[in-house]
Amino acid sequence: MRGEYKVPGGKLVAVDVEVEDGRLARVTVSGDFFLEPDSALGDINAAVTGMSADADADQLAHAIIGALDDSVSLIGFTAQSVGIAVRRALGHATSWADHTFDLISPVVLDPAMHVALDEVIAREVAAGERPPTLRFWDWDSPLVVIGSFQSVRNEVDSAAAERHGIGVVRRISGGGAMFMEPGNCITYSLVVPGSLVEGLSFEQSYAFLDQWVMGALSEVGINARYVPLNDIASDKGKIAGAAQKRFVSGTVLHHVTMAYDIDAEKMTQVLRIGREKMSDKGTKSAAKRVDPLRSQTGMTREAILESFANHFRAQYDTRDSDYTEAELDEARTLVETKFSTESWTHRVP
Template identity: 60%
Template sequence: MHGEFKVPGGKLVVVDLDVESAGSGDVLCDVRVAGDFFLEPDEAILAIDRALTGAPADAPAEQLAARVEAALPPGTVMFGFSAEAVGIAVRRAVAHATDWTDYDWQLIHDAPQSPALHMALDEVLTAEVAAGRRPPTLRMWEWGAPAVVIGSFQSLRNEVDSRALEEHGMTVVRRISGGGAMFIEPGNTITYSLSVPDALVRGLSFADSYAYLDDWVLGALDGMGVKAWYQPLNDIATESGKIAGAAQKRLAGAHGAVLHHVTMAYDIDADKMLDVLRIGREKLSDKGTKSAKKRVDPLRRQTGLPRDAVMRRMIESFRDRYGLSEGSVTPEEMARARELAADKFGSEEWTARVP
């Protein structure tokens, strides 16, 4: 069995192993850990292999990491990886997880769409990946109208000021994933979706899958001079503040799939955002700031690049890492998405399902 885990912002950990039956159940054997990380002293790599050999095959990553930590020689230095990363790589090996480069990735970057249609396309395309009828897909969004997008479980009246919403000519839509509200203005927002097979994130905890699926964009930002990192659970941040928020939804199917979508603030009208969104003091205090204006720091100022250039750099970064061919929404997918946009995402019943 073979498993790999690229530490977000760090190095690659590779584990090859076998599983054999023992009196107490299946255990790991012939464990071999490798990677492009740095480790001192040299004998520490053998200590890691020995610590994992004989471990229960169903042991969680945390338990495997504890075995590694306990076995390391005094003074061991691990740079670019950790005992936890080794445990995750083992879990991915046992779970037969796939890697990014195992797939032929497709890019969809179409003309601006309505907010409700964007919500529907996310559901339809991810369902097609789950059914095995569509390859893993990166979709770059273009917004056709300003909107507030609320999470699947948020209260409509608690999150949005309906008076301000109407005054600013904005609509509100509810997505299928959880998480918080997003303030959207065309030209000032960068949004993308990843519709990926479940196998790509096997062996990862729910929390780890967020950073794993966005490691490529951290690399793209670094190439634009922006030093960014993942702030658990679902924020991408820099020293200047938050620049993006992510959300996920798991869909069942013949293969299973994960929808992972991210909205990044390229530019933002902070006064309008605060007028439309009801951002509670509790939420702000949890982020260590007193003002929502200080929480969100636009990419326009940090990169000095036009929005289109930022998006092109992101796409090229993904293509350089994993390969990416041009694609499109099929007529059948679009027909289903338009139906969902009208009957579900554009309906009061769905939008106000949590009043």
């Protein structure tokens, strides 16, 4: 069996392995990485040979680290990357190429429906009723979507929100508040099985799941980079933030919101944290519009969304899809019974 893993920003690690009586046998690690001294390659192979075929990536990495002394340099790869490659060889971990993704183009809905659909789609992927899914949001009304663990009163000026007709909904993932008006940002949700991020730390999985969008941003002329833990920045500053939710089923929800044409004056009236962030950056006038994607690309929001979708199609095996009536009905029920209730929205006052 053979497994491969490309280290983000690093080299390719490949592992050929057999299993005998539940143990790893005839392990051969290879790749375009660098290793000094080269004799350490045999030590790496020996370290995992004989280990249980059920060992996870962390256990495999720990065995490798324990077998190498301080004189060994792993360049372009890590012990953990070897562990991930082994897990892929055994079928416990998967790569992008192992999946066909449903791709759902923007559908205009109440933004609270998109928050509910995150939960609905995640359940279906976990149950095998949908393959891994990338879906783009579009919405018809303003809303502040706060992170699962944020305090409403600390994040939102309720009087300003009411004055501007902006509601508040709490999502199921952590992270910061999303100030959403029609046409002001680009948001997508990616739901994948846990096998795709097998062996990756939370921090590593953020960058890993957004690898595709870095290429998509490059295609529209933006030189972007990932800033740990969960920010995407260009040469002109932060342009996006990511959030994640990992379910007991193993399914991972990963979503990103990018600023396209945000009214910073209104945002800083409604979001209390917005005022602090603006003052921290030395911004004197909140009236200045924050529109990094529009100003940096000169493209319409619709054109950027289409370019992003086409880039994803070019990278991975996809099929175009849409929401089913059953999914929309379930989302409506969740909005009514959970996401629009005081007990959920204000569970952190």
